[in-house]
Amino acid sequence: MPSLNGSEPEFADIRRAADRLDGLAVRTPLLESPLLNERLGGRLLVKAEPLQRTGSFKFRGAYNCLQAMLETDPPKAVIAYSSGNHAQGVAAAAGLAGVAATIVMPSDAPALKRANTAAYGARVVLYDRANEDREAIAEALRRETGATLIRPYDDPNIIAGQGTVGLEIAQQCREAGIRPDAVLVPCGGGGLVSGTALALHGEWPDLPIHAVEPDGFDDTRRSLIEGIRVRNAAMTGSICDALLSPMPGELTFAINARELAGGIAVSDDDVRGAMRAAVENFKLTIEPGGAVAVAAVLSGHLDCRGRTVVVVASGGNVDLAAFAAELAPATP
Amino acid sequence: MPSLNGSEPEFADIRRAADRLDGLAVRTPLLESPLLNERLGGRLLVKAEPLQRTGSFKFRGAYNCLQAMLETDPPKAVIAYSSGNHAQGVAAAAGLAGVAATIVMPSDAPALKRANTAAYGARVVLYDRANEDREAIAEALRRETGATLIRPYDDPNIIAGQGTVGLEIAQQCREAGIRPDAVLVPCGGGGLVSGTALALHGEWPDLPIHAVEPDGFDDTRRSLIEGIRVRNAAMTGSICDALLSPMPGELTFAINARELAGGIAVSDDDVRGAMRAAVENFKLTIEPGGAVAVAAVLSGHLDCRGRTVVVVASGGNVDLAAFAAELAPATP
Known part of the structure; x- marks a missing residue:
């Protein structure tokens, strides 16, 4: 880490x-x-x-965070949850680094944000913003895939x-x-x-x-x-x-x-x-x-x-x- | 000149x-x-x-042209005809130089272009694009006011x-x-x-x-x-x-x-x-x-x-x- x-x-x-x-x-x-x-x-x-x-x-933080990981403990893949901008930031940063990315996004996120996140090469998983817990979904996916979480801000x-x-x-x-x-x-x-x-x-x-x-x-x-x-x-x-x-x-x-x-x-x-x-x-x-x-x-x-x-x-x-x-x- | x-x-x-x-x-x-x-x-x-x-x-050319005039033969005022971008360029350049500007604009020019030209401090004179000759109107105003014409391109x-x-x-x-x-x-x-x-x-x-x-x-x-x-x-x-x-x-x-x-x-x-x-x-x-x-x-x-x-x-x-x-x- x-x-x-x-x-x-x-x-x-x-x-x-x-x-x-x-x-x-x-x-x-x-x-x-x-x-x-x-x-x-x-x-x-x-x-x-x-x-x-x-x-x-969001590209700034996502790229910096991924590079810091790559310099110390390279992740086998990354995962993030985001309404769409951190999503694109992580997807683009992972694409540049050649690291697989999964992004958990609310199903009501703007279409442009969903489409671009996918276009940067990430796998997009949708959830219901009003009724589901994105952190819990990301945690389950993280355990399942062994991917490292890139937090949106904290x-x-x-x-x-x-x-x-x-x-x-x-x-x-x-x-x-x-x-x-x-x-x-x-x-x-x-x-x-x-x-x-x-x-x-x-x-x-x-x-x-x-x-x-x-x-x-x-x-x-x-x-x-x-x-x-x-x-x-x-x-x-x-x-x-x-x-x-x-x-x-x-x-x-x-x-x-x-x-x-x-x-x-x-x-x-x-x-x-x-x-x-x-x-x-x-x-x-x-x-x-x-x-x-x-x-x-x-x-x-x-x-x-x-x-x-x-x-x-x-x-x-x-x-x-x-x-x-x-x-x-x-x-x- | x-x-x-x-x-x-x-x-x-x-x-x-x-x-x-x-x-x-x-x-x-x-x-x-x-x-x-x-x-x-x-x-x-x-x-x-x-x-x-x-x-x-258009600000680039208008400002350069006015400054070239000011360095050689300062105009008492300037005049221009324009559908709106050269208009704003000349108006802004004249405003910066403290020179009075009159701009001849078509009456169907976008409202934003007309409003901003006036906001930069120029006098705006409207004409009918389909039926009137803007160069002739500008020439008449030039003679009347003694202003120097700033051409749009030539x-x-x-x-x-x-x-x-x-x-x-x-x-x-x-x-x-x-x-x-x-x-x-x-x-x-x-x-x-x-x-x-x-x-x-x-x-x-x-x-x-x-x-x-x-x-x-x-x-x-x-x-x-x-x-x-x-x-x-x-x-x-x-x-x-x-x-x-x-x-x-x-x-x-x-x-x-x-x-x-x-x-x-x-x-x-x-x-x-x-x-x-x-x-x-x-x-x-x-x-x-x-x-x-x-x-x-x-x-x-x-x-x-x-x-x-x-x-x-x-x-x-x-x-x-x-x-x-x-x-x-x-x-x-």
């Missing part, structure tokens, strides 16, 4: 992840719209992870891999002479925001970083307030399919409780508005779950007047018909 | 344009999708100019500015160790493809470069075959609003006749397919006229099996409702 297993990743682990990903992951651009900035009265920068390999940031090598998003934001801001006043990051299990916070606090220890979640799935926001991990009431009921995890991870929450300034929850309508604004202003396809941080700014949950705010757009894997429907003007 | 006026730009002029644009224009990424490559059996790279300042490549500084797209493609390919086998570029009046060809042939003199146009507006394709500039029969009738120019430019055609391997024409349905594929595979919003080169490859007009093909996606300024309609699955 990778030596990091169970412990928090350090800044050096994120640098090591960046080295592993060099030449394979895309150094995604920070997008900006002068016209939108003028309307907002501030400066909004969007880290465009829909342009990442596999269409979301793993130090996953967190370190996702943290390369923060490393790049810091580098790109430095190159452009920008000092951000706040950073907002979409949050499901918390891998992306915890890794990004560790990386950014390596550069700017006092930078406020917020987790953004969908209404009803704001487990990290509430856990940060209560000081202990709390669960979401439901498992379905938001268009943000990528962010419907049941509760914060143990490791991710330990980091987030220390590193984050707080959490923000946005409505599905806020998300639809952000998806439309992203097309108009950034020409970028963002999937619902990937758009929550953009939504937090555009809906006024975080005021960016007179400030420079970086938001992560975390993924863009949305079915065409669903995307077209979200873009169409709201009909009463 | 800029010293280049009337003569062909040289490679050094494109480098000079790049220097002027440094820090203001976006060095847009070359996007790639491993899954799409696998399906195509080749390598497709998309130069993503929808991510450019103002949402299209100007050496415009061509040199657009040529920075080619300069970046060459740099980005070199950095990635890629030697393209062909490059496809959307073509209206021919400024982008002529400048891009001059830049790319500075690096690879034998690289085949093709102009891509909409069916019915393939004046450059036919002119290249006939060896003289020929006109399009109609002024309206394609969804590619950005590419409905009447005939090739004098200067651009002189360059294109020498530099291009030929022209390709694609249908509106090819374009719709390319817009959908761009969302699914590249998470990129491409407007119809900006998608013709992508369409040429995806519709099989140019075979990319076993080859590396670079296509320019030239702009992404499309109205949300129209975009949503193009993305929705075709209904019989």
Whole structure:
């Protein structure tokens, strides 16, 4: 097993992840719209992870985690459970490494996510999100096949891999002479925001970083307030399919409780508005779950007047018909 | 007047344009999708100019042309005619330079293009595309106001500015160790493809470069075959609003006749397919006229099996409702 297993990743682990990903992951651009900035009265920068390999940031953590395994204790095969982005990340990473992958996915995952996961060469096993336990299914498959589990977020090598998003934001801001006043990051299990916070606090220890979640799935926001991990009431009921995890991870929450300034929850309508604004202003396809941080700014949950705010757009894997429907003007 | 006026730009002029644009224009990424490559059996790279300042490549030429004027004979004001992308390019460039701008636009231009041109601070004058002559209207306004015309394509500084797209493609390919086998570029009046060809042939003199146009507006394709500039029969009738120019430019055609391997024409349905594929595979919003080169490859007009093909996606300024309609699955 990778030596990091169970412990928090350090800044050096994120640098090591960046080295592993060099030449394979895309150094995604920070997008900006002068016209939108003028309307907002501030400066909004969007880290465009829909342009990442596999269409979301998840390739970073999956590839880093698999490479760490290959360097220490090569798995005979890998398995993962995921609503679709970690699925594609693991499938693509395993494909590059020539390792067999089995992915457990909810049957209501977007068709594009299921098709691409299979296209990267993985075996896809579907389950019922409302009634079945994906971790139990993955555990049974793991025992049956001898495959090694690649967790979606609660793993130090996953967190370190996702943290390369923060490393790049810091580098790109430095190159452009920008000092951000706040950073907002979409949050499901918390891998992306915890890794990004560790990386950014390596550069700017006092930078406020917020987790953004969908209404009803704001487990990290509430856990940060209560000081202990709390669960979401439901498992379905938001268009943000990528962010419907049941509760914060143990490791991710330990980091987030220390590193984050707080959490923000946005409505599905806020998300639809952000998806439309992203097309108009950034020409970028963002999937619902990937758009929550953009939504937090555009809906006024975080005021960016007179400030420079970086938001992560975390993924863009949305079915065409669903995307077209979200873009169409709201009909009463 | 800029010293280049009337003569062909040289490679050094494109480098000079790049220097002027440094820090203001976006060095847009070359996007790639491993899954799409696998399906195509080749390598497709998309130069993503929808991510450019103002949402299209047109900012490059407009800014370069205005700066060249400011360095030699500063205009008291500028005027331009454009279906919307050159409009925004000139408006944004003039806004940055603090120069007043008047833009003559067709009344059927996308609302986003009209609104953004005004938002950059320009005065917008509308005309009827089918029945009025935009050049005559611009000429009357020029005489009335004493403003200097910034032509949409038939100007050496415009061509040199657009040529920075080619300069970046060459740099980005070199950095990635890629030697393209062909490059496809959307073509209206021919400024982008002529400048891009001059830049790319500075690096690879034998690289085949093709102009891509909409069916019915393939004046450059036919002119290249006939060896003289020929006109399009109609002024309206394609969804590619950005590419409905009447005939090739004098200067651009002189360059294109020498530099291009030929022209390709694609249908509106090819374009719709390319817009959908761009969302699914590249998470990129491409407007119809900006998608013709992508369409040429995806519709099989140019075979990319076993080859590396670079296509320019030239702009992404499309109205949300129209975009949503193009993305929705075709209904019989």
